[in-house]
Every structure is written in structure tokens, then in C-alpha cells.
Amino acid sequence: MDYFLTDTQAEIRNLARQIAHEKVKPVRAELDEKEEFPWEIMKVLAQADLFGLYIPEEYGGFGGGAFENCLAVEELSRVCIGVSVSFAASGLGAYPILLFGNEEQKKKYLPQIASGQRLAAFGLTEAGAGSDAGGTRTTAVLDGNEYVINGTKQWITNGGEAEIYTVIAMTNPAKGSRGASAFIVEKGTPGFSFGKKEKKMGIRSSATRELVFENCRVPRENLLSKDGMGFLVAMKTLDKSRPGIGAQAVGLAQGAIDECVEYARERRQFEQPIISFQAIQHMLADMCTQTEAARALVYAVAKFIDSDPKDVSKASAMAKLFASDVAMKVTVDAVQIMGGYGYMREYPVEKMMRDAKILQIYEGTNQIQRNVIGAALIKEAAGKKK
Amino acid sequence: MPIIVKVDICVGCEACVNECPFGAIEMKDEKAVIGDKCTLCGTCVDTCPSFAIEMTDEPKAVPAADLSAYKGVWVFAEQRNKKIVPVARELIGEGRRLADLLGEELSAVLFGNGMDAEARSLIEAGADRVYQVEDGLLNEFHEDAYADALSQLIKKYKPEIVLAGATSIGRAFVPIVATRVRTGLTADCTALDIDRENKNLLQTRPAFGGNIMATIACPNNRPQMATVRPGVMKSLLPDAARTGGIIKEAPASPLTSRTKLLETIEEAGHKINISEAEIIVSGGRGMGEKGFELLKEIADMLGGVVGATRAAVDSGWMPYPHQIGQTGRTVSPRLYIACGISGAIQHLAGIQSSDMIIAINKDPDAPIFNVADIGIVGDVFEVLPAFARKLKEMKGR
Amino acid sequence: MNIAVCVKQVPDASEVKIDKATGTMVREGVPAVLNPFDAYAVEEAVRLKEKHGGKVSAVTMGPPQAGEVLKHVVAMGADDVMLISDRAFAGADTWATSYTLGLGLKKLGPLDLVICGKQAIDGDTAQVGPGVAENLGLPFVAYVRRIVDVSGGKMRVERLIEDGYEVVEVSLPAVITVVKEINAPRMPSLKxxxxxxxxxxxxxxxQDIGAEAEKIGLAGSPTKVMKVFSPPPKGNREKIDGAPEEQAARLAEKLKALKII
Known part of the structure; x- marks a missing residue:
């Protein structure tokens, strides 16, 4: 479908598509098999200026928004979301600085992230604190002009590979979620180390590690926004980034459909290509319709976010929820259509189905997304009664 | 544009559109229109059944020097490490034929110090005369010094034809010579002949990866120069009884070079020069890394070497020196066995002067079968192991 | 460094198909692309610029639509472009092309280095690079697979030869042609x-480049194309059928009959 992209947006999509096709597709199976971080591809994306899509020009970026970023993420995801999450997670790490950083922090870090010279990552989750942010145990204590951070962050995408981390830690545990603050921590800071690389079901080329802080001292000027604003930083960051997960889901679903249609046209049973069977056509038709609906929602939400509205939580959660559920269903059906072949690692849909599952889990499980949407509904309804 | 379509005669048959090797002709209002891609090759003129296309204005001939002053066929006898490369002897074989057709002498040009024995061997290979240019700088290859030496010699002796091997040396410096002496040069020829009518040298070469062939002449300039693909021409059996003159030439002034050769490094993969191999067993994407071990085994038994397509090299299964095709080497073996190679035109470009091509591929529609002399439709992993066993068995006997 | 690259627009070889019935090339609808070898030249030039500073200019000769490859080259990082386009250039052989490109390059002012791809994939002559060097009166090194070092008005390169490579030092300014091994060309950047x-x-x-009429286009070309034809199809094609064992056995017999074994 034509979404009436501007020339610039079309260029972004085409460039990302070209990179996906020429640089990612040939190596995706190997990256998955070897669980190897796609550094070569990150370099290509950096050289192509794609890391700075959503970053303003004054900080070395391209000056686009969430929508432009979604276009690039979708195209990369069409061939491999292990690669696209490594790309997108740098944005997740950058958003706190972009949204809440002071001028000095922005000037220092954003150009490095925009050029792709350094990757970023976002450290929120802990063993005992995922969606329940109040359970955060990592602490940051002010000592002179430095904060001393202690604790462990878990399952951090780009952990170990990224060089710039935005980390949430409790500065005033007694105050609960209002006692959290956000910090910029650079790789190489004494007391900051990484746990082992996690073995995952899917997105295996992406790096997921623990961030370990042992009396890690960071300068006071690395505090983002004000003391106690940590959870607001985290929530606003996720609001901005969730459509990116939606774009991953749309790309992944489209990639599975691409593979499947090709296969169904070639695979012959009962002396005809299996695509001539209505049973197959109907499955494909549903996959295709759902994916297009997801795309329309993701694009609309991304554009909505770019209009800088006051509250985007509900829209952003809907985009992530719907698209990732579609991606899961579409990839399961893709494997089904391809039958035994679909189950084999030789064909890409096997990986796509494994990869899809994470989309329903990370950046807030889909159950949490429903909570967010539900809470917003209640708030809206309460507001109307007045 | 000296080529025109006479619109009143054009019947709109589109014969020229289909024949144009450059896709430069379009139909507009049922008439042929020649576009910007035209290279004035003249194919359409010959094709048009209605004689509606004409080269109106035969291009002005370059003010030609007295062409009759140019006599004799020359072969540049390339040496590496003071050894004459095989293509030089092949060119002497072909040059002999051309010189005899013209009723003229065949000379070889040899560069470097201390090459007397080699000079003599060129006479035995078929040359009437050898010009031996002795200068230390010519022992090794320097683009500018080689170009200076050959240009000076051409200006002094005015040969009618100059042939050189299309090797990394020949293709690097001969174009400089042709540019300097203001004459035509045809690259990488696979056939040469003499036009009976006007005694011009007809030079045939593949273009576009061997999908079209072009015959080229150099009617108004001398010498007529060509580089010739190694392995295509046939050398003569050396004849120790042959006699000829050896003329030692010193450059007008000592040669100089703006390049300096610091080091020559032979690489393991290069040890066997694939361009000169007689038997090549080659593999493509369909072979996999393990498959290449099998190819090596078979190549060893046949006394041949292993080649690879770009896809196989890009996958890291074979080093680049083994790559055959447009972005790799051009080969001309007696036997080329293509295993699991589909036959992309970039690959076919590199193998078309092979004497015999045998193709093994499971896809019966693979383009490789269009050029193969013997085609085997089958799984390489079934046919090749059986073939290897068979070879062992025959060797064992 | 002030670097120039010579580029050419060629039909995309990967899109060229062979008509099975006639054995001729189907050129219709084949997209025109940057000659793949020239992409290595552009990449190397841009890398040198990134390392040593300076600028990269790209020059092409061709019909007006050849400007498209110059856009591609700019997207890869070239700073300036020059399109030499005139009907008078039609039918140029490598002599006339080298002359014309040489004049264009001279208009760019003093250059430190000119890089060309090894050859164009439509003509496969590999003659324009050395021809340009001669027209500019500059030293030339062919088949460069690595630029080792640039310093003190000299450049050290590795030149590919049949059985290995040679390390060559060349004084600058110079002209080189580059092979595939030298780098992996980058994707265009968004900016x-x-x-x-x-x-x-x-x-x-x-006229703009001050070309002499008798040295350009068809008239200025010493070589003339007498005939263009499709290579004759190979006759006597033979198929070996049967089970793999049988195919292998018959192949071995064949090679024995041919005295290869």
C-alpha cells in the first residue's frame, strides 16, 4: 500500500532495504547460528547515516523523527530482527539523553550516537524488577561530586557492545518509584563490568548481557534531568520507542510473508503449486491483511508521536501490542504453510518464528501493554465525567 | 551523428531494434530512431532489409601517415624472472602464420639483460629476428620504462603489426604505447586474421562477458596493435635448425622510471597460475566448503588445479587467486569441469575459451549447460564421489 | 589529497539474460549501473580523503543519462562531478576516450592521484586507465590491490600479478587502476x-574541454568495429544420463578416450 512517503522518507526506506538485502540477508543465518554480534552491519548502517535518523541536525543527526526511524527498522527487520534490535536499541539508549539531557550532555553524546561511532544501550530491567519498576535494587549514592552506583541490570540489549549506557538507579529507595534517577555511564568506567552473554531462543545475533556496577563512580554531571526523575525518564523513553518494536514486528511479519508466498508458488503437491489451494490462499490473505493493519497502526502512531503530543502511552502501547501479536501469529502460520521445510533451519521462517516471540516480551510484555491501555481508558473515561 | 535512418524508406520491421547489440534503437511512430547509446558499430546498417539505415558521413580518416612504410609482424616476448612466458611463444606461432599470409618477416621483442639464450629460443620458436633491448631497468616490469622502450623501437623500425600477451604486464603498458604512437589497440583478442582485400589485421575479441563478439580493424593507423588472451593461440614446436638475426638495441638514452619495484611476493594460492592451467576442476555455490576438498582431490588425480566462482570465493571456500570470471581470472584450459556452477554470465565470461567444458549440475535449466560440451544433470555430491572412486580405480590399474 | 576517479555507466551484468532460442543477449530493460570496478575506485578515493583530507572528483564521459552514475558516486562520498557529454564523442574507442577523459581531468587543476577501475564490464578492455595516464603524462600502476602508504609525495602500493603481487613505489601525482581485492565499496549514505x-x-x-575534432568520437578512433556478432553456439552437445555411478563411469571413460586420464 502507498503511504505517501515524502521523497526523503522513500530514500530512507530504499537505503535501508538495500542494506538489508545486500548486507544482512546473506549473513543472517550465520549470525544466528554463531550468535555473533553484527558489527560489520552496524558499521554499514553508521556509514549510511541511519543511526542519526531521529536525532536533530544540530547534534549531528538527520533531523527526522520516530516515523523515519520506524521505516528503517521495518526494512531491516524484514530480513533479521536480531540485527534490527541491535540497531534500534542504540536509539533506546539515546532517547533519555535526547528527551532529558541538558545541552552539554546532548552535545557530548548525541553526535557520537548519531554517527554510529558509538552504540548506546538502556539499562532498566533487573532480576527482581521488570515491568514492576518499583522493585529496582540498583542504587546510586551521591558522594562529593560523584554518584557511586551499585547493583546489577539484567538482559540489557547491546550490553557489552555499546559504549554509552543510560541506567536507572535508586537515589532515594525510601521514596519508591519517585526515588529513582537516570545516569549516563560510559563503558570503561571503573567498577562497571558485564556479565556473560545470554543464550537466547531468538534474536541470537544481538547481544544481551548483565551490567554489573560495583562501587562504580560517575561524575555528578552524568545525572540526567533531576534527582528523582528516573522513572519518568524511563516511561517517556519507552513511550517513544515502542512503535519501533511495532515496526520490527511489521517488518518481520512481512519478511515471513515474502518467504512464504515465494515458497507456495514453487512447492507442488498433487501436481499443482500449493498456492493454488484455497486453504493456503486464505491463510496468506489473513497474514497479509493483519500485517497491513499493523503497519497502518504503527505508521499512524509514529506520526502521532512526531507531532509531539502530551501523552502517547496508550497509542504507543497499542502499536507495540497489536503488531507484535500479529508478527507471532504470522510467523507461526508461515512455518505451517512451509510444512517440514518451514521447520528446518535451512529455511529462514524457522528463525523468524523463534525471533518473533521476543516482540511480545521485551519493552514491556504484551500483558503490560494491555494494562497501559486499560489504565489510559480509565483515565480518559474519568476525565470525561467531569 | 553520421548514422541515419531514412524515415521514408524505413518500414518499421524492427529488425534493427532486435539486432542492435547496445539496445540503442527504439521505435517511434513505427520508425526506427537511434538513441544516445549508439556506438556507431554499424550492425543495424548491415541488418536493415530495406537499406534504410546508412552511415552518412564516413568518418574523416585520421590523416594517415604513409602506411606502406610499416612492415613486418612483431611479437612482444614478455619475460618474468628472465623466463619467457608461454603466451609469447603462442603469439610467435600465430605471428608466424600472419607474417606468412602477408609475406613479411616476424620479429620478437625481448627486454632485459642477459637474455641471449632466450633470444635464441625465440628464433627456434618461429621468429625471423629478435630485437633485444638491454637495460637493467627492463629486467623487471616498470610500466613507464617498458612503454618508453617499446615506443622508441616502434618509432624507429615501424612494424605493421604488434602483438602482446593479454597478461598483467601486457595489458598494463601496451595501452600506454598505443596512446603515445597514436594508433589503435584491441584488448584481449581471441582470434586474429588478415583481411584478404586490404591486408588489414582483423582482431576478434569477446565483449560483454563473451556474449557478443566484435571484429575490429585499425585501417588508418600503424602499427595495428593487439593484446591476445593467453592459451588461445598455438605455439610451434621448437626447431633448433631455424636461423634468424638477433639485433641488440640500446635505448636512445638510459631509461628511467617513476615507479620502483620494492618486492615481489609469490603467494601459495598463486603457485599454480590458473590462467595457464591445462585442466581446471571448478566449483560454485553448490559445492560448499567440504565440496572443495573433493574438487581438490579430483583435480590432483587429473593433474589439474581447482577453480572457483565468485560466490564460492566470497564465501571463503577458496582464495581469490582461484576466482574465475569477470572479476577474477580468465582461463583457457584444455578441459574445464564445472561442478555445481549455474553459469552466471560473469562466470561464463572467464571460461569461454576453454577447449572443452563439462558441466555437472542438478538443475537441468542451468545456463552452464548452454556452453557445456558434455552435460551431466545430477547431484555433484553423488556424481563426484563416484567419479573420484572411478579415477582411483583406473589409477590403481 | 586532490583525487579524481574515472567512472563509467554500464548495463547491469547481473540483469543481462541470454535469449535461449537465439543465444543473443537481451538488453532490453536492463538497468544502467556504475561499473562495478569503478565502485572500488570511488571507495578507495573516499577512504584516502577520509584519511588524508582533500577532495574527490568524479569524471565520466557518456550520454546525458550517464549523469546518474555521478549521483551514485556523490552518494558514496565524492565531492565534485564532471559529465563530459557531446554527440561528437559517440563511437569513441579507448584511444579517443582516454584523450577526452584526459582533457576533462586537466580541467580539474592539479591532482595528486587519479584512480580508475581495472576495466569496464561492457568493453573489458582495461585500456582507458593507462591511456589516461599517458594523456596526463603521469606514471601509472595497474591492478592495484592495496594502497600501503602515502607519504612524502610517494605512494606505496601492491600490484596484482599472475602468481602473487609486487610492492611498488610510485611518485605522485600518478594514475592507478584498482582490482576487486582492494576494498568493499560502501553503501551510499543518506546525506x-x-x-x-x-x-x-x-x-x-x-568545445568546453577544448577537444580537437580529429581526436574524439568515431573520427578520432583508430580502431573501427567491422562486425559485431553473437558467438556461434557450440555444436555436438552431449548429455550423460543415468544413475550417478553410471554417469561417473562414463565420464571417466570419456576422459580416457580424450587421453586426459
């Missing part, structure tokens, strides 16, 4: 693409 989009390319005519 480069946007710059290319707004690029206006004014073609230079024969």
Missing part, C-alpha cells in the same frame, strides 16, 4: 543521497 538528489549536473561539450 550523500540527499546531496546527490539536489545535484545539478551541467554536461561539458567537446
Amino acid at each position: 550523500g543521497k540527499m546531496k546527490a538528489k539536489s545535484l545539478e549536473i551541467k554536461p561539458l561539450s567537446a
Whole structure:
């Protein structure tokens, strides 16, 4: 479908598509098999200026928004979301600085992230604190002009590979979620180390590690926004980034459909290509319709976010929820259509189905997304009664 | 544009559109229109059944020097490490034929110090005369010094034809010579002949990866120069009884070079020069890394070497020196066995002067079968192991 | 460094198909692309610029639509472009092309280095690079697979030869041609693409570059194409059928009959 992209947006999509096709597709199976971080591809994306899509020009970026970023993420995801999450997670790490950083922090870090010279990552989750942010145990204590951070962050995408981390830690545990603050921590800071690389079901080329802080001292000027604003930083960051997960889901679903249609046209049973069977056509038709609906929602939400509205939580959660559920269903059906072949690692849909599952889990499980949407509904309804 | 379509005669048959090797002709209002891609090759003129296309204005001939002053066929006898490369002897074989057709002498040009024995061997290979240019700088290859030496010699002796091997040396410096002496040069020829009518040298070469062939002449300039693909021409059996003159030439002034050769490094993969191999067993994407071990085994038994397509090299299964095709080497073996190679035109470009091509591929529609002399439709992993066993068995006997 | 690259627009070889019935090439609808070897030249030039500073200019000769490859080259990081386009250039052989490109390059002012791809994939002659060097009166090194070092008005390169490579030092300015091994050409960048989009390319005519009429186009070309034809199809094609064992056995017999075994 034509979404009436501007020339610039079309260029972004085409460039990302070209990179996906020429640089990612040939190596995706190997990256998955070897669980190897796609550094070569990150370099290509950096050289192509794609890391700075959503970053303003004054900080070395391209000056686009969430929508432009979604276009690039979708195209990369069409061939491999292990690669696209490594790309997108740098944005997740950058958003706190972009949204809440002071001028000095922005000037220092954003150009490095925009050029792709350094990757970023976002450290929120802990063993005992995922969606329940109040359970955060990592602490940051002010000592002179430095904060001393202690604790462990878990399952951090780009952990170990990224060089710039935005980390949430409790500065005033007694105050609960209002006692959290956000910090910029650079790789190489004494007391900051990484746990082992996690073995995952899917997105295996992406790096997921623990961030370990042992009396890690960071300068006071690395505090983002004000003391106690940590959870607001985290929530606003996720609001901005969730459509990116939606774009991953749309790309992944489209990639599975691409593979499947090709296969169904070639695979012959009962002396005809299996695509001539209505049973197959109907499955494909549903996959295709759902994916297009997801795309329309993701694009609309991304554009909505770019209009800088006051509250985007509900829209952003809907985009992530719907698209990732579609991606899961579409990839399961893709494997089904391809039958035994679909189950084999030789064909890409096997990986796509494994990869899809994470989309329903990370950046807030889909159950949490429903909570967010539900809470917003209640708030809206309460507001109307007045 | 000296080529025109006479619109009143054009019947709109589109014969020229289909024949144009450059896709430069379009139909507009049922008439042929020649576009910007035209290279004035003249194919359409010959094709048009209605004689509606004409080269109106035969291009002005370059003010030609007295062409009759140019006599004799020359072969540049390339040496590496003071050894004459095989293509030089092949060119002497072909040059002999051309010189005899013209009723003229065949000379070889040899560069470097201390090459007397080699000079003599060129006479035995078929040359009437050898010009031996002795200068230390010519022992090794320097683009500018080689170009200076050959240009000076051409200006002094005015040969009618100059042939050189299309090797990394020949293709690097001969174009400089042709540019300097203001004459035509045809690259990488696979056939040469003499036009009976006007005694011009007809030079045939593949273009576009061997999908079209072009015959080229150099009617108004001398010498007529060509580089010739190694392995295509046939050398003569050396004849120790042959006699000829050896003329030692010193450059007008000592040669100089703006390049300096610091080091020559032979690489393991290069040890066997694939361009000169007689038997090549080659593999493509369909072979996999393990498959290449099998190819090596078979190549060893046949006394041949292993080649690879770009896809196989890009996958890291074979080093680049083994790559055959447009972005790799051009080969001309007696036997080329293509295993699991589909036959992309970039690959076919590199193998078309092979004497015999045998193709093994499971896809019966693979383009490789269009050029193969013997085609085997089958799984390489079934046919090749059986073939290897068979070879062992025959060797064992 | 002030670097120039010579580029050419060629039909995309990967899109060229062979008509099975006639054995001729189907050129219709084949997209035109940057000659793949020239992409290595552009990449190397841009890398040198990134390392040593300076600028990269790209020059092409061809019909007006050849400007498209210049846009591609700008998207890869070239700073300036020059399109030499005039009907008078039609039918140029490598002599006339080298002369014409040489004149264009001279208009760029003093250059430190000119890089060309090894050859163009449509003509496969590999003669324009050395021809340009001669026209500019510069030293030349062919088949460069690595630039080792640039310093003190000299450049050290590795030149590919049949059985290995040679390390060669050449004084600058110089002309080199590069092979595939030298690098992996980059993707265009977004900023480069946007710059290319707004690029206006004014073609230079024969007069603009001061070309002598008898040295350009068909008239200035010593070589003439007498005939273009499709290679004759190979006759006597033979198929070996049967089970793999049988195919292998018959193949071995064949090779024995041919005295290869």
C-alpha cells in the first residue's frame, strides 16, 4: 500500500532495504547460528547515516523523527530482527539523553550516537524488577561530586557492545518509584563490568548481557534531568520507542510473508503449486491483511508521536501490542504453510518464528501493554465525567 | 551523428531494434530512431532489409601517415624472472602464420639483460629476428620504462603489426604505447586474421562477458596493435635448425622510471597460475566448503588445479587467486569441469575459451549447460564421489 | 589529497539474460549501473580523503543519462562531478576516450592521484586507465590491490600479478587502476543521497574541454568495429544420463578416450 512517503522518507526506506538485502540477508543465518554480534552491519548502517535518523541536525543527526526511524527498522527487520534490535536499541539508549539531557550532555553524546561511532544501550530491567519498576535494587549514592552506583541490570540489549549506557538507579529507595534517577555511564568506567552473554531462543545475533556496577563512580554531571526523575525518564523513553518494536514486528511479519508466498508458488503437491489451494490462499490473505493493519497502526502512531503530543502511552502501547501479536501469529502460520521445510533451519521462517516471540516480551510484555491501555481508558473515561 | 535512418524508406520491421547489440534503437511512430547509446558499430546498417539505415558521413580518416612504410609482424616476448612466458611463444606461432599470409618477416621483442639464450629460443620458436633491448631497468616490469622502450623501437623500425600477451604486464603498458604512437589497440583478442582485400589485421575479441563478439580493424593507423588472451593461440614446436638475426638495441638514452619495484611476493594460492592451467576442476555455490576438498582431490588425480566462482570465493571456500570470471581470472584450459556452477554470465565470461567444458549440475535449466560440451544433470555430491572412486580405480590399474 | 576517479555507466551484468532460442543477449530493460570496478575506485578515493583530507572528483564521459552514475558516486562520498557529454564523442574507442577523459581531468587543476577501475564490464578492455595516464603524462600502476602508504609525495602500493603481487613505489601525482581485492565499496549514505538528489549536473561539450575534432568520437578512433556478432553456439552437445555411478563411469571413460586420464 502507498503511504505517501515524502521523497526523503522513500530514500530512507530504499537505503535501508538495500542494506538489508545486500548486507544482512546473506549473513543472517550465520549470525544466528554463531550468535555473533553484527558489527560489520552496524558499521554499514553508521556509514549510511541511519543511526542519526531521529536525532536533530544540530547534534549531528538527520533531523527526522520516530516515523523515519520506524521505516528503517521495518526494512531491516524484514530480513533479521536480531540485527534490527541491535540497531534500534542504540536509539533506546539515546532517547533519555535526547528527551532529558541538558545541552552539554546532548552535545557530548548525541553526535557520537548519531554517527554510529558509538552504540548506546538502556539499562532498566533487573532480576527482581521488570515491568514492576518499583522493585529496582540498583542504587546510586551521591558522594562529593560523584554518584557511586551499585547493583546489577539484567538482559540489557547491546550490553557489552555499546559504549554509552543510560541506567536507572535508586537515589532515594525510601521514596519508591519517585526515588529513582537516570545516569549516563560510559563503558570503561571503573567498577562497571558485564556479565556473560545470554543464550537466547531468538534474536541470537544481538547481544544481551548483565551490567554489573560495583562501587562504580560517575561524575555528578552524568545525572540526567533531576534527582528523582528516573522513572519518568524511563516511561517517556519507552513511550517513544515502542512503535519501533511495532515496526520490527511489521517488518518481520512481512519478511515471513515474502518467504512464504515465494515458497507456495514453487512447492507442488498433487501436481499443482500449493498456492493454488484455497486453504493456503486464505491463510496468506489473513497474514497479509493483519500485517497491513499493523503497519497502518504503527505508521499512524509514529506520526502521532512526531507531532509531539502530551501523552502517547496508550497509542504507543497499542502499536507495540497489536503488531507484535500479529508478527507471532504470522510467523507461526508461515512455518505451517512451509510444512517440514518451514521447520528446518535451512529455511529462514524457522528463525523468524523463534525471533518473533521476543516482540511480545521485551519493552514491556504484551500483558503490560494491555494494562497501559486499560489504565489510559480509565483515565480518559474519568476525565470525561467531569 | 553520421548514422541515419531514412524515415521514408524505413518500414518499421524492427529488425534493427532486435539486432542492435547496445539496445540503442527504439521505435517511434513505427520508425526506427537511434538513441544516445549508439556506438556507431554499424550492425543495424548491415541488418536493415530495406537499406534504410546508412552511415552518412564516413568518418574523416585520421590523416594517415604513409602506411606502406610499416612492415613486418612483431611479437612482444614478455619475460618474468628472465623466463619467457608461454603466451609469447603462442603469439610467435600465430605471428608466424600472419607474417606468412602477408609475406613479411616476424620479429620478437625481448627486454632485459642477459637474455641471449632466450633470444635464441625465440628464433627456434618461429621468429625471423629478435630485437633485444638491454637495460637493467627492463629486467623487471616498470610500466613507464617498458612503454618508453617499446615506443622508441616502434618509432624507429615501424612494424605493421604488434602483438602482446593479454597478461598483467601486457595489458598494463601496451595501452600506454598505443596512446603515445597514436594508433589503435584491441584488448584481449581471441582470434586474429588478415583481411584478404586490404591486408588489414582483423582482431576478434569477446565483449560483454563473451556474449557478443566484435571484429575490429585499425585501417588508418600503424602499427595495428593487439593484446591476445593467453592459451588461445598455438605455439610451434621448437626447431633448433631455424636461423634468424638477433639485433641488440640500446635505448636512445638510459631509461628511467617513476615507479620502483620494492618486492615481489609469490603467494601459495598463486603457485599454480590458473590462467595457464591445462585442466581446471571448478566449483560454485553448490559445492560448499567440504565440496572443495573433493574438487581438490579430483583435480590432483587429473593433474589439474581447482577453480572457483565468485560466490564460492566470497564465501571463503577458496582464495581469490582461484576466482574465475569477470572479476577474477580468465582461463583457457584444455578441459574445464564445472561442478555445481549455474553459469552466471560473469562466470561464463572467464571460461569461454576453454577447449572443452563439462558441466555437472542438478538443475537441468542451468545456463552452464548452454556452453557445456558434455552435460551431466545430477547431484555433484553423488556424481563426484563416484567419479573420484572411478579415477582411483583406473589409477590403481 | 586532490583525487579524481574515472567512472563509467554500464548495463547491469547481473540483469543481462541470454535469449535461449537465439543465444543473443537481451538488453532490453536492463538497468544502467556504475561499473562495478569503478565502485572500488570511488571507495578507495573516499577512504584516502577520509584519511588524508582533500577532495574527490568524479569524471565520466557518456550520454546525458550517464549523469546518474555521478549521483551514485556523490552518494558514496565524492565531492565534485564532471559529465563530459557531446554527440561528437559517440563511437569513441579507448584511444579517443582516454584523450577526452584526459582533457576533462586537466580541467580539474592539479591532482595528486587519479584512480580508475581495472576495466569496464561492457568493453573489458582495461585500456582507458593507462591511456589516461599517458594523456596526463603521469606514471601509472595497474591492478592495484592495496594502497600501503602515502607519504612524502610517494605512494606505496601492491600490484596484482599472475602468481602473487609486487610492492611498488610510485611518485605522485600518478594514475592507478584498482582490482576487486582492494576494498568493499560502501553503501551510499543518506546525506550523500540527499546531496546527490539536489545535484545539478551541467554536461561539458567537446568545445568546453577544448577537444580537437580529429581526436574524439568515431573520427578520432583508430580502431573501427567491422562486425559485431553473437558467438556461434557450440555444436555436438552431449548429455550423460543415468544413475550417478553410471554417469561417473562414463565420464571417466570419456576422459580416457580424450587421453586426459
